[in-house]
Amino acid sequence: MTPLRRGATTTAGPSVVRVQPNPAPTAMVWVQPGQNHECIAVPTVALAPGDALIAIELATICGSDVHTTQGHRSTPTPLVLGHEQVGHVVAIGDGAVTSTGQLLEVGERVVWSLTVGCDTCDTCVRGLPQKCETVRKYGHERLEAGWELSGGFASHTHVRRGTAIVPVSRSLPAAVLAPVSCGTAxxxxxxxxxxxxxxxxxxxxxxxxxxxxxxxxxxxxxxxxxxxxxxxxxxxxxxxxxxxxxxxxxxxxxxxxxxxxxxxxxxxxxxxxxxxxxxxxxxxxxxxxxxxxxxxxxxxxxxxxxxxxxxxxxxxxxxxxxxxxxxVHNYAPRHLEDAARFVETRHTEYPFDLLVGVTVALGDLDDGIEAAAGAGAVRIGVAPDLEPVKPCGAAREGQSHSG
CATH class of the missing domain: 3.40.50.720 (NAD(P)-binding Rossmann-like Domain)
Structure with missing residues (x-):
């Protein structure tokens, strides 16, 4: 069984690792314009083969997140927004690998792709996994039972098999790395x-x-x-x-x-x-x-x-x-890899850290989105550990958020 960070437990079923972190992961759920996000807790995460559970260190608010909350983009609701983030692997399903095929390890600091591809359809085979025939996108999918942690505005993200996961430097500021999985790539x-x-x-x-x-x-x-x-x-x-x-x-x-x-x-x-x-x-x-x-x-x-x-x-x-x-819409895994390497090697030449302005707590996400809608910083940060998250209601197993 895969070791976890302190305070977490797992139970294993056939090809599935059931993870119960302590405290339970939380996520901010968006329902409709003009309504504040709702916080939910997800006590158990079931990791299928190739999946990973990643604790988010820092997320950043993309312009598309702002446009969605303002009602300018058609999006299935309820959902957990956010698709730019950096974090640490806390649990893995059987056979989880990095974008280059290396076995993923608990404790690695990583960024991951916006999209989940199947690797087998005609579009994926042509080298366009971002346009997979069954593509799913972090921060864009309707909340569902078994994948509640599907976006970056959460304490953890449940990263699915078919996602490009790229290990990154442990020494770089999180503000340099969080936007890599969207705008940089x-x-x-x-x-x-x-x-x-x-x-x-x-x-x-x-x-x-x-x-x-x-x-x-x-x-x-x-x-x-x-x-x-x-x-x-x-x-x-x-x-x-x-x-x-x-x-x-x-x-x-x-x-x-x-x-x-x-x-x-x-x-x-x-x-x-x-x-x-x-x-x-x-x-x-x-x-x-x-x-x-x-x-x-x-x-x-x-x-x-x-x-x-x-x-x-x-x-x-x-x-x-x-x-x-x-x-050009989104990117392929090689672009994410190149983006991570670029900011790692050139962050002293170009001030990527200046692109993230104020950072808000996860529970203050709506304040962060309001700030992101202004004409100030290129990105606003969201940090799950900045301060205690506002109380959350538990998501019952087998049920998705009702919205």
Whole structure:
């Protein structure tokens, strides 16, 4: 039987490890806009072969979590939100492994992928497990009996087989590692898509949006020898972009002849960008990303993850300039691995720790989401051990939360 941290017990059944940590794991359940999260306790966790139970050290609030709670995204409810986090393995099911196939060990500090794939369907076999035909996503699934700990806004997450689990450094600040499993890995996937079309070294790269994905894409591209222009309407985000390797920034709200405008930044670059990464989701930014490219360039669209107005497109211009359009949504395990290694090796060069502002207790999650909805920090942290969690009602075995 797998050893656990102090205060936990297990019982084993056929191919299942039943874990009963003490105290019981807790999770924050979201039901509908305008209603505060409800806290539940999960006394028993049944780990199937390949599963793991991970105690969360720190989670961060993604923009998609904010949009969900505001009612801007269609989501099955009730559910446990959150999909950016770092934690320690406290229990494992039989045969649980890391993303590289090594046996997972209790006590390892890890991050894990947003998605759970089957590894056998046509899409998984093609190397796109994030689009598995039966994909499930942490922080996106309706609460169900047996998988109540399905999101990051909890004391523990029940990580299922088919999830890429990546061991990470024990010495790095949690604020550097928690966002890796969403924005950081997605930025790696975006640059991977771009570099398949054109080399980054010596290339002008333009990034629209200085959020987590945009800033990380900036650092990645600069690290590979690109000259990066970051476009964002917020002055403090443009200032931050300079610390993430941007050679220049631009304010898209300025008229083209004004210093600091997008047109001025492109003129100063001396050559047209061959890579554009659109990480804001703005329709105008998508159009600008495509329009800004030089001959043979590639536009990687990352931010358009919600319904929006149509983007004007000049097909003749696309054809004559030999433009490539690529969409990136989530990432494959190799991107998560590369993201973890990048922040581990380059966190002293780029201030990833500054991306997480105030950290709230798990019981104060609603205050954290309100803060995340503002225009301040790129991410807000959520720490289960920051202070005692508000009293929770127990989730009875065999029943899911009623909502």
């Amino acid at each position: 997605t930025a790696v996937a975006a640059l991977d898509a771009a570099s398949a079309i054109t080399p980054l070294d010596g290339t002008v790269v333009i990034v629209f949006g200085a959020g987590l994905i945009g800033l990380t894409a900036c650092a990645l591209a600069a690290d590979r020898g690109a000259r990066v222009i970051v476009v964002d309407p917020a002055r403090h985000r443009r200032t931050l972009a300079m610390r993430f390797g941007a050679a220049a920034t631009a304010d898209p709200t300025l008229e083209r002849d004004v210093p600091g405008s997008l047109a001025a930044a492109l003129d100063e670059a001396g050559t047209r960008p061959l890579v554009a990464v659109e990480a804001s989701g703005s329709v105008l930014a998508v159009a600008s990303a495509i329009e800004s490219l030089g001959t043979g360039g590639v536009a990687v669209l990352v931010g358009s993850v919600s319904p929006s107005a149509a983007v004007p497109l000049d097909p003749e211009s696309i054809v004559r300039r030999l433009i490539t359009l690529r969409g």
